[in-house]
Amino acid sequence: MTLEAASFSDAYAEAIEAYECDGVVCLRKAVSAEWLTVIEQGISDALSGGSADLDIVQIKGDTGRFSFSSQAWREVEPFRRFIFESPLPDLCWPFLRSQTLTLFYDFLLIKEAGSNSASTPWHQDQAYYPLQGRKIINCWTALDPIPLETALRFHRGSHADGTIYRAVNFADVEQNYKHARFERPVTPDIDHDSDAVILSAAMEPGDMLIWNGCTFHSAPGNTLNQRRAAFSINWTGDDVTYEDVPVLETYRDPSLKTGERIEGEKFPLVRPMVVTV
Ligand SMILES: O=C(O)CCC(=O)C(=O)O
Numbered sequence: 001m002t003l004e005a006a007s008f009s010d011a012y013a014e015a016i017e018a019y020e021c022d023g024v025v026c027l028r029k030a031v032s033a034e035w036l037t038v039i040e041q042g043i044s045d046a047l048s049g050g051s052a053d054l055d056i057v058q059i060k061g062d063t064g065r066f067s068f069s070s071q072a073w074r075e076v077e078p079f080r081r082f083i084f085e086s087p088l089p090d091l092c093w094p095f096l097r098s099q100t101l102t103l104f105y106d107f108l109l110i111k112e113a114g115s116n117s118a119s120t121p122w123h124q125d126q127a128y129y130p131l132q133g134r135k136i137i138n139c140w141t142a143l144d145p146i147p148l149e150t151a152l153r154f155h156r157g158s159h160a161d162g163t164i165y166r167a168v169n170f171a172d173v174e175q176n177y178k179h180a181r182f183e184r185p186v187t188p189d190i191d192h193d194s195d196a197v198i199l200s201a202a203m204e205p206g207d208m209l210i211w212n213g214c215t216f217h218s219a220p221g222n223t224l225n226q227r228r229a230a231f232s233i234n235w236t237g238d239d240v241t242y243e244d245v246p247v248l249e250t251y252r253d254p255s256l257k258t259g260e261r262i263e264g265e266k267f268p269l270v271r272p273m274v275v276t277v
Contacts, residue, residue: 012094015210019095019137023159023215026201027091030208031141035086039143039231042078046108050076053250057118064112064222070250073106083233088139089270095210096135098237101271102263104129104136105250110229111150111222119221120170122155122190125234126213127167128179130247131262134162135237136213142203143229150228152209152219155190156197159214179246190216235270236262 019025031039046054051072058065073079082088083103093101111118125138140152166184169177190196203209211217213234222228242256253266263269 016095019210022156022199024154024199024209024211027208027210029206030091031206035082036143036205038078038082042076042082043108045076045078046072059117062117063114066111066115066118069108071105072108079106084270088233092137092139092210092235093271095137096235096237098135100238100269102236103268103270104234104236107232107234110227112227113222113225116221116223120219121168121173122187122216122218123168124165124214124216127164128247129213129251130243130245131236131240132243133240135239138211138232138234140209140230140232142207143205143231144227145205146203146228148200148202150220150222150224151200151202152217154199154211155216156199158216159212162214164214
């Protein structure tokens with residue numbers, strides 16, 4: 001699934017095809033060193049009180065913590081700059097094959113060295129969202145070298161039929177997720193499915209994974225002696241509508257009704273730009 005960025009313009013169409021076929025693609029050197037510095041400034045701001053929605057978790061027995069924050073762009077200026085002023089929107093937009101590009105939310109995830117237990121179970125992002133539609137992507141930029149031991153894993157092609165499975169509880173997969181929708185099928189046992197093809201790629205800072213909201217993925221904890229951080233942006237396209245169901249506050253906009261397009265103050269339309277005269 002990896003793609004070297006050497007002849008980027010030729011490879012771009014192939015990357016979109018790979019994304020559509022596999023449900024995930026890795027773009028090498030997608031974010032420049034200058035923009036990575038801006039993101040690091042955002043992390044520093046977020047961790048020093050700039051982001052209200054910041055969780056810092058220390059699991060018993062681990063030496064390192066893991067931290068995560070979503071919708072921080074609303075308060076953290078460097079994140080806002082990266083999302084709205086960098087080449088990022090134009091890089092991501094074609095993957096949606098959409099007339100529009102809407103920012104759903106940003107997500108910062110830092111697994112410190114020794115956050116061994118901070119694993120991420122198999123899940124589909126869209127299982128947690130109050131959204132209907134197929135044009136939903138997660139664009140996940142590595143901020144540190146990420147070797148295969150701590151890399152994300154993807155079940156190739158698992159996005160293809162658009163089935164949304166029941167959301168799992170990240171803290172304990174044996175327990176029900178608090179907003180689980182019991183009418184949905186349970187998450188398949190991918191680790192014991194001999195037909196499942198698992199894609200994974202070691203990454204360098206600035207490499208970006210793009211995956212579909214229905215693609216199953218998981219990740220191990222960080223057993224290494226180095227930080228493993230990523231900043232991801234979740235975008236939606238022109239077929240996506242809101243569904244007024246119980247979800248986490250970060251994904252909710254109480255001003256929206258079921259069936260409405262999700263653009264608004266919380267989920268801004270980024271392309272095409274709205275020009276006011
Ligand atoms: O990097 C990880 O450990 C998990 C990331 C993830 O699953 C996500 O952002 O949806």
